[in-house]
Amino acid sequence: MNPDFDTLIDRRHTSSLKWDRYKNKDVIPLWVADMDFRTAPEIIESLARRIDHGIFGYTVPDEELSQLVVERLHNLYQWDIQPEWLVWLPGLVTALNLAVRSVAKEGETVAVPVPVYYPFLMAPKLGGRQSISVNWQKINGTWRLDLNELENKITTDTKLLLLCNPQNPNGRVLTPSELKAIETLCHKHSLVVCSDEVHCDIILDQTCKHTPYASISQHALDHSITLMSPSKTFNLAGFGCAFAIIPNGELRHRFQNTRKGIVPAPDNMLMGFTATKAAYRHGEPWRQCMLEYLRSNHNYLLKAINAIPGLRMNPVEATYLAWIDASKLQLDDPHRFFEEAGVGLSPGAQFGDANFLRLNFGCSRALLETAVERIKKAVYKIT
Structure with missing residues (x-):
């Protein structure tokens, strides 16, 4: 199997959130976490067959789908789960908000590592809950979560820790010993952990394991x-x-009760279920090819960014998102500066650190190289 990740597929005029942001502008969109690759052909074929059936009524997550998830978690992560533990949802941002509201009462506190994917920062506030932040620190060139800071900030009304692993935006894959330290702290202070592991299948550093x-x-x-x-x-x-x-079971019941009347039941997720079944049944060869392409893009980008004066990028262990330190350029607005240079990145301020930018390298190499040249040209003009 040789998927074509090199060909740039025109996503303009397809109502693409990523590309429509810069409609009619010469700006390369490398911001939102959405790859420019066609998905696995088996998924496309499965969706086409379902479309051909012609009836799209309410649906249910059947036993086969649940079993595919059970088998996947066992095979990839040696984690044995029960089908009844699964709660199907229209998205993980929805789930973050449900977790906050089902675990912490109004006015109680949620702990959030920062910087982090911005819905983590918004969920407590949207639910009328308080939040405390715990910082990621760079120690000997590696991002580490400051658990001492977290423990010092925990109060008796802190009920939940929102964890992102693999981490977005810094790309860390937490080790078992790091996770155990988090578990020990949460056990001591009676915290529930909501762990967003959406990037767990995209491990780039082959010395790491989710x-x-x-x-x-x-x-x-x-x-x-x-x-x-x-x-x-x-x-x-x-x-x-x-x-x-x-x-x-009690926590699952609270979570399900919180969604009632607000978050749709999974009976309207027909095409999502169809795609998920095909992905988990047939998608592994495609995933392995995709990982190799992303590793190559990552290695190119790491070398290229670190050769540009004033920019610094750490190796990314997982995800297709680079977390780039632009602090040495001393720009008032790094995001706007590079946008005006023709590259649309995600502003670090959105994640909790305005000195950084997030770059999505889940795209064709040619597009990535063009973006890097624009970044380089813009920096050289001011240095």
């Missing part, structure tokens, strides 16, 4: 909500299909 937080211990299993989806891995975000894994 470990689900909930698999660390029985306590972690009983006091966690794990969030996953095929959306990032197989570029299926437009289908809105995700799932939470909640082993604790």
Whole structure:
């Protein structure tokens, strides 16, 4: 199998969120976490067959779909789950907000590592909950979560830790020992952990291995909500299909009750279920090819960015998102500066650190190289 990731597919005039931001502008969009690759052909074929059936009524997540998830988690992560732990959802941002509202009461506190994918920062506020932040620190060139800071900030009304692993935007894959340290702290202070693991299938550093937080211990299993989806891995975000894994029956009941009347039941996720089945049944060869392409893009980008004065990029262990430090350029607005140079990136301020920019390298190499040349040219003009 040799998928073509090199060909730039024209996404203009397709109502693409990513590309329509710069409609009629000469700006390369490398911002939102949405790859420019066609998904696996088996997924496309499966969707086409379902379309040909012609009837698109309410649907249910059947036993085969649940079993595919169970087998996948066992085969890839040695984590054995039960089908009844699965809660199907239209998206993981929805799940983050449900987790906040089902675990913490109004006025209670949620702990959030920063910088982080911005819905983590918004979920407590939207739900009328308070938040405390814990910082990622760079220690000996590696991003580490400051658990001492977290423990010092925890109060008796802190109920939940929102975790992102693999981390977005810094790309860290937390090790079992790091996860155990988090679990020990959460056990001590009676915190539930909601772990967003949507990027777990996109491990670029082959010395790293994803470990689900909930698999660390029985306590972690009983006091966690794990969030996953095929959306990032197989570029299926437009289908809105995700799932939470909640082993604790009482916690699962609270989560389900919180969604009532607000979040649709999964009976309108027909095409998402169809795509997920095909992805998990047939998509592994495509995923492996995609990983090799992303690794090549990453290696190119790492060398190219670090050769530009004033910019610094750490190796990314997972995801297709580079976290680029632009602080030495001393720009008032790094995002706007590079946008005016023809490259649309995600502003670091959105994630909690205005000195950084996030760059999506899930695109053709040719497009990536053009973007890097624009970045380089813009920087050289001011240095």
